[in-house]
Amino acid sequence: MDSVIITNKNGESIKLGNQAPYFLESIDGVGEVPVALESQKAPKQDGSTFIDNTLDNRAVSIEGTIITKGDPAAVLMARRKMQKVLNPKLGEVTITYHQGNQVKEITGIAESTPIFPSGQGSKGLYYQKFLLHLICHEPFWLDPYFESREMSYLMGGIQFRLMLPTMFSYRGFKRRAINGGDVATPVEIEFKGPAVNPTVSNLTTGEFIKVNRELEEEDVLTVNTAFGHKYVKINGQNAFHYIDLNSVFWQLVPGENALSYTSNNDSIKTRVLVKWKNRYVGL
Structure with missing residues (x-):
């Protein structure tokens, strides 16, 4: 099962996976990243001449559900902790993604505070859906350790x-x-x-x-x-x-x-x- 650990600059973190209270349902943006192409076109030239390219920012979106058992107050506590860890005013967070035996990390900043939908099926006495949107200005995933070849x-x-x-x-x-x-x-x-x-x-x-x-x-x-x-x-x-x-x-x-x-x-x-x-x- 994939899991994600988000850690802010104060060392506070939350883990999204298959254990309470933060259940990970989907994560998008880990593979694809937009490319900005630079080209030049001369008069009467068919097509254009490729010059260079750069990678744009990486957008990572995470969906999941806060689930607790027998304690409605625990849902509110979990919400507050998520808001505290992903407070954009603290700056960038480190996103550590565990995918099978592979572990990679990237830094990003919350594009908004955590979103907690209130529609039918999104919120209950012991559960709360959440959406996280993060922008990674450095689009590359990194090994979590310094290389020692x-x-x-x-x-x-x-x-x-x-x-x-x-x-x-x-x-x-x-x-x-x-x-x-x-x-x-x-x-x-x-x-x-x-x-x-x-x-x-x-x-x-x-x-x-x-x-x-x-x-x-x-x-x-x-x-x-x-x-x-x-x-x-x-x-x-x-x-x-x-x-x-x-x-x-x-x-x-x-x-x-x-x-x-x-x-x-x-x-x-x-x-x-x-x-x-x-x-x-x-x-």
Whole structure:
């Protein structure tokens, strides 16, 4: 049986499934998402020339019934909890969808407060129908965990099998990262000094991120490459101005990516952590 857990930013949550009080009846919008096509048409051209496309917002609609036994007040309490969890003024909620053995999550915001129909058959002493409409501005479903793919490290002709998130050390480190999702996905990179002008490159795309700064042993540099959420911080403070002007906030393309880390400091204490979540266009 499919189930949905909705959690707000205060950590409050409700579970919709096959157990009281929130019974899930249907969920729409988990697979399809509208596509905005960009094209160009020249004079006397038959048809048009495709340029690009982007995914629109994902609309998720959920229907179900609140059912309690022997306590009419419990219906009202369940209604109030649903309204509290899905209060749009709190911002986005996390929707975790359990579909068989598959678990994916997405963030969205309630398009309206929960709808409780009052027509015949929608409301009774021990039950109440409900409708939820949510808009997901980031249309991709994500794995609920950061990816930790097995990777290999080649140095001096000896191969070591490691896991990602994993640590880089020594100059000229290379790793193989697998993006098992449908589209490119951003990464989070954490440097732990010492390091001088640390650089992490995606050799598959030919792009790199370089920070023109010396990191002491106690310094921690963090970089996020997500669109709309990019940041560069040292010990929690903004450090965007240290980014090399030729840097690109690269992402992992679908499939295999070759990553490398270089620094002007050979210290074996230097560590670099790279992590990401796979993204899927539908379920």
